Amino acid sequence: MGVGMAAGLRTARWCVEQGWPVHPLARGRKTPVANCEACRVPGHSRRRCPCLTGGRWCHGFHAATLDRARVDQWWGRRPGMGVGVGVACGHAGLVVIDIDAHARPLPPRDQLLPGIPIPEQVDLTGLANGFHTLGLLAALSGAASPADDDTTLRVRTPSGGLHVWYRAHRSQRWQCSTGSGGGRSLAWQVDVRAHGGYIVAPGTATAAGAYTPVGPVREPAPLPAWLAGELERTSHLPAVPAPRWVPPRARQAVLAAGRASHGTHQSLSTVLAPVARCGHVPEGAGFSDALNRAAYTIGGLVAAGRVSRDEAEPALRDVAFAARPGQERRTEQIIRSGMAAGLERPLHARRRCP
Incomplete structure (x- = not known):
């Protein structure tokens, strides 16, 4: 077993110990390992796929597992497997705030903080990325930005962004605002990883660099109440079905x-x-x-x-x-x-x- 393979296995085992279901990522990438040929056939249905029940890794985070034997098989015994580890956020009870720092032009004001209009007289000079918009959102609630929350697990990404991990109450099925998120948005250049998505585990290395923990904390703190309120406001929590008699x-x-x-x-x-x-x-x-x-x-x-x-x-x-x-x-x-x-x-x- 190579050094990289051993590192991936150690990371996967550590995640399982935390109660976080894991799935393998492609070698040197942050995306899941590719499906098998049968799963790539047009019209293939994930819901009836035998790979998921058969212990294979097809379909990304849908295959995530807490089975120690399967983890050892995926990362420890199969040549050519990627060393990266993905965590299925929803089943892990996690809400991860994904802050980007991409060099992009500012969008229209009504897209900076969805649902919160920003008047024209407000000077936006210096606002350039997700760290700034998330800080602004926190300030409106009288709170500190999650980017500065040293009580919880934070992971620096290769692109200069930050993943801020929080633990959600199991009764709340928070939804992603990326991938299968359905158009939700918390703030410009700020994504939410929860049900319907996955997050790259700390310690994973890609061709672009490593996902490196910031500070000594390695456990997610409970989701702050103000942030839960903002996630609800921006439709990251499904509405409870109401009575049909309208x-x-x-x-x-x-x-x-x-x-x-x-x-x-x-x-x-x-x-x-x-x-x-x-x-x-x-x-x-x-x-x-x-x-x-x-x-x-x-x-x-x-x-x-x-x-x-x-x-x-x-x-x-x-x-x-x-x-x-x-x-x-x-x-x-x-x-x-x-x-x-x-x-x-x-x-x-x-x-x-x-």
């Missing part, structure tokens, strides 16, 4: 919006309308995004003195609870986060609400 909930939402419009400025009912409309369908409809935008806008209106917080915030809560009953905890987190950001950005009469 009309009563829809009527409740519309009535709540109507009551609010009588007690506050007319613009408030306009802000609440998109949230109320989500009550017409049992799930989806972009509820998290609609609620976040409404909370941010109401925060801005309150900061500008255009509406009363004592009236506007309960009205928003009533509409949101009616539109998505049974999701009160998640709804409260989105409202708190959105309003906190909006209170920092007063919306005066001549400004257009986002």
Whole structure:
């Protein structure tokens, strides 16, 4: 067994000891080992594939295992196997924040922090990568950036980025914002690795360089509450299926919006309308995004003195609870986060609400 093979096996065994299912990566790369010929046939179905039940490594993180004998076979006995180790994040109960530092032009302002509009008067000079956008997102919540979190496992990537590992509660099925992520985004040049994806294990070496732990900590800390709230706000946690009987909930939402419009400025009912409309369908409809935008806008209106917080915030809560009953905890987190950001950005009469 070569030195590189031994290193890969040691890393894989260490990951298994942590309870993290592993799968092999291609030699010198950060991508999974290629499927066998049978699995590359057009129309092949992973769900019925005998490779997964037969102990083979086809289909990437779907083949990840905690079986020590299989790990020894994959990394220790098969010539030509790659030495890299991938960890299936979802089954490991991990949420990994993948921060990039690529030299790329800035996107439009509304894509820097999805769901949080950045006014034109805010100077973006110096903002250049994911370290900056994640730091900005953390600052809006009054928290330190995960990039600076020395209480958890952090891994420097060959490209100059950083993987920040957190431990999630097993009952929460956090979703990726890359690969099969379905268009989710936490911040520009910041990806989330969770269910539906994998992460390169620390100690893995590729042709581009090694994935090197930063500092002495080797265990993921619990996912911070503020970051969990931001992940929920940006749809990284699937909505809990709501009851299928829709009309009563829809009527409740519309009535709540109507009551609010009588007690506050007319613009408030306009802000609440998109949230109320989500009550017409049992799930989806972009509820998290609609609620976040409404909370941010109401925060801005309150900061500008255009509406009363004592009236506007309960009205928003009533509409949101009616539109998505049974999701009160998640709804409260989105409202708190959105309003906190909006209170920092007063919306005066001549400004257009986002």
